[in-house]
Amino acid sequence: MPRVRERVTNRRVPLEILEQASNIIRKEGRTVRAVAKDFSICHTTLFRFHKKREKLASEGSDKLPHAGYWTIRRVFSxxxxxxxxxxxxxxxxxxxxxxxxxxxxxxxxxxxxxxxxxxxxxxxxxxxxxxxxxxxxxxxxxxxxxxxxxxxxxxxxxxxxxxxxxxx
Incomplete structure (x- = not known):
């Protein structure tokens, strides 16, 4: 496999959509799969985002978790x-x-x-x-x-x- 793989798609879900879907799960009590199907996003991505968001909320933080792919491990800023x-x-x-x-x-x-x-x-x-x-x-x-x-x-x-x- 080559070192630099050319990706076919961006595969990134906007943070606003994940936030809306997570709000629906929390407020309406719907399942992750049903909400993911409504928003046409991967249920695993939504589940991970929702789990991180609930953990941050339990710690008292109001910031949103990072979603999607991280950049590679870099040495310098x-x-x-x-x-x-x-x-x-x-x-x-x-x-x-x-x-x-x-x-x-x-x-x-x-x-x-x-x-x-x-x-x-x-x-x-x-x-x-x-x-x-x-x-x-x-x-x-x-x-x-x-x-x-x-x-x-x-x-x-x-x-x-x-x-x-x-x-x-």
Whole structure:
């Protein structure tokens, strides 16, 4: 099976519909299957949502439970990953592109610094895994991370002169 499976449908039930169906179960005392059939949703999804909602209500919370599919287990938050992406772009702009192994080592150092939950294999190799790196590149397709090649001084000055003259 491929790593990235193309889904046929979204298979997501809107939270409002689940909330309405759960209210009918609670107030009218109808069965989960009957209400699920009326709303054309899966009875298992409705049952799980209703059970979580009742548990939260018994604890005194009025917030709604999460319904549907969770995102995959991620190491970094959105902000941390965004700052990492900006750092890598800045390094590339300064003609100091990082190789894939260096990016993986940097990710391990950041995860250790931020005290994120990461796989134990990262500790053994002192770098992030290949799967994390591939996922990072898929989430940020504008990044070009490959083995850096030296930029000669004449090329760097020629590029900067052309940029200052507005030729490009």
């Amino acid at each position: 959105e902000d941390q990953e965004r700052s990492q992406k900006q750092y890598l772009q800045r390094a590339a702009d300064l003609y100091y592109g990082l190789s894939p192994k260096e990016v993986r080592r940097l990710a391990f150092q950041l995860a250790s610094h931020y005290k994120c939950n990461f796989p134990s294999q990262w500790n053994e190799a002192c770098m992030a895994g290949v799967d994390w790196f591939n996922g990072f590149l898929k989430r940020h397709p504008t990044l070009s991370i490959r083995r850096p090649q030296a930029t000669s001084l004449s090329r760097a000055t020629r590029i900067s002169v052309q940029l200052s003259l507005g030729c490009i």
